[in-house]
Amino acid sequence: MNQLCLFSSGLELANLIVTSDLLQRSWKEISEILRHDHIHTNGLTPPSVSYKVYDNRPNEAVTVFSSLLNELTLLKAQYCNSNPLIITGHSLGGSIASLFTLWLLDSMSPNAKRPLCITFGSPLLGDKSFQQAISERPTWNLSFLHVVSNQDLFPQLFIAPCNSVADGFTSQTHLYKPFGIFLLCTESGCVCFEEPESTLELLKAMGSKFVGNQISQSSLCFTDYRVILENLKHRSIYRGISQLHGSIMDPLLAGITMQLTTIGVETQGDGGVLNSLTTNTAARAKNFLMRRRNVFDPNKKLNDRKVDMAYLEWYKKVAEEEGGYYDSYKNRQSGSRDEIKSREEIIKRHRILTQYWKRMVAEVKKMPQKEGASFQKRWLYAGTNYRRMVEPLDIADYYKKGHRDYITQGRSEHYILLEQWFNEDKLLGNAIERNRACSLTENSCFWAHVEEAVISCDLLKDGQSSPEDQRSSKENLIRFEGFMIDLIKNYAVSPEIFLPRSTFMKWWEMYSKIARRSVGSPLTDFMKKDYRNYA
Structure with a gap:
């Protein structure tokens, strides 16, 4: 077996960047701002930003960003997604540039051209969760290039460790974490690093000469990156393997x-x-x-999950004699040895599918709103088939344990989101009109409605429930009857619900005795005449 060979291209990338004039042009714009203390953009003149150091905490960047929100909103409105954009800033201004870039990225359409943010001597901005949220989106992470010189004290402000206590032991961690690509510069050359923990360690190593020195407002001297960049451009970065x-x-x-x-x-x-x-x-x-x-890629392992779904399809067919796969799964401890063994295999497939789709939904949920509002069609409809096939098995387990109110008390969030995204897709005009019964009941909570209707019948039948419970049960049964008629008219339930030993048919037997209608209802008429021909 050939071992995967990995390389590091940090030297080559750094060499490409410093010789491209991109950094020089960005610094030139910053120099103009520093020299004239103002900028003109289509008549807009935002105020210059002053800053102070408060207890080595970078939330000052957020405060300044908020104070400039009106001006930044106007700048954001002027940006056209089809045009390339470079956002740059120095020191605290670099933090403002990063926050503005994140704001743009979060509001952009998936196919828009991403802006590039270049900062010079900017301090670390966020904690581990902040860094992970960006690093997990490669297109976002690659939108940030942070230039840091070992001559610049300002980036060292927030890399000092803080004490944390876990299991009774005190250890040192770092509250603020890097994100994006860092171009680390010294008198001898420069390199690029992206891996966050290594970047943090190297920032500490580069700033070791500042250790022990008191960082104050007066010690934050201006670092001219023009000179640094010019020296790097004319320096040969390559060092021989010898x-x-x-x-x-x-x-x-x-x-x-x-x-x-x-x-x-x-x-x-x-x-x-x-x-x-x-x-x-x-x-x-x-x-x-x-x-x-x-x-993260929704394509990965999706084909393997098709195999798991095929097992459930097979189980659905062979379980018809037991009242359908819902009731067979709910009563899975009974039956022959082979039947019990088959159900154990289904339990395993059930677990694998649920783990996969929970992870899938969690990943999509963390994505930016524009990119993660729903899956692409292939995965959205695969998730819908999974929900309609597997959620009834969760419902069977839930009511087998004697619980109530599955929809409000027991339903997993990943089912809720899969259903929400599917419904949003239908609103875009992708709804399907049926003229024959579907193989999987469209409402994946159908069996929860049936179980609640059974409970309502039991409450009315025993004659010992309170008048309030009896009234509530009658109202619930009337609603369920209307719910059933809508599903039947739209061919939205599977014919298997009408199998002789199904929970639905048990409910109907109970309900028809309790209701004793003198005038037939639509559901009564259907169950007397048509349900055997429903397909």
Whole structure:
């Protein structure tokens, strides 16, 4: 078996960026703002932004962003999704640029051109959850390029560790986490890193000369990135393989070693052995690249789930003699040894399908509103078939345990969202009109309605329930009868609900005795004449 070979292209990417003039042009615009302390955009003149350092906490960026919301809203309205856009900022202005870019990304259509945000000397902005929410969306994460020099103190403001307590032990963690791509610059060269934990470690290593120094307003001297960028542009980044330790055969580890050497980070310990920072950075890079290969894709494993659904389809057919697959599953502890064994296989398939679709829905739910409001059609309708096939099995388990009110008390959120997204798709004109009965009942909560109707009949039959419960039960049965007629008229229920041993037929036998209608209702007429021909 061939082993997957991984490489690190941080040096090549950094070289491409610094020689493209993209950074120089961005810094030139910032320099103009700094020089004139104002900007003119279609007659708009937002005020210059002043800042102070408050207890080393970056929520000042959010405060400034909020104070400029009116001006930024006008700028946002002027942006056309079809035009390329570069958003840039320096120091705290870089944080404002990042927040503005995120605001744009969240409101953009999936096919729009993504803006590029370039920051210079910007401090870390958010916590781990904030970083993960962006990193899990590769198109978002790649929209941010953060340029950081080891001569700049400002990016070091929020990388100091804080104490956390877990299981009685105190450890040090970092509240603020990096996201996007970081171009790390030193006098000896520059490299690009994207993996968050390694980026954080390297930011700490680059800022080690500041450790122990008191960071104050007066110590935050201006760093001119123009000079830094010009020096990098004229410097040869490539360092030959001969500079690496002779025993490094892994191309990824070799690439990481070259990158760290380029920015002046020590890669070897005693005896010429690679130190923990080097090996840990390489290990995290490998995990990051592997996760990137397995980034969320609804296509993955969908074909395998079709096999699981085929098992349930088979079970649905063979369970007809037991009143249908709903009742067979609900009473699965009875029957022959082979029947019980078959149901155990269905339980396994049920579990696999539910785990898959719960994860699928959770991933889509985390996506931006424009991108994750619903699946593409293939997966949306696969999820709908899953919901209609599998949710009745959950309902069977729920009522077998003696519970009530499944729809309001027991229904899983992933079913609710799958149904919501399907209904939204129908509103777009994708509804299907039927002229024959469907193979799967469209309302996946149908059997919960039936079970509640059975409970209402029981309450009326025993004669011991309170007048209020009796009135409520009668109203529930009248509503259910109307509900059934609508489903039948629209061919929205499967013919299997009319199998002789089904819970629905048991309900009808009870209800027809309790109702004792002198005048036939639509459901009564249907059950007397037509239900055997329903198909």
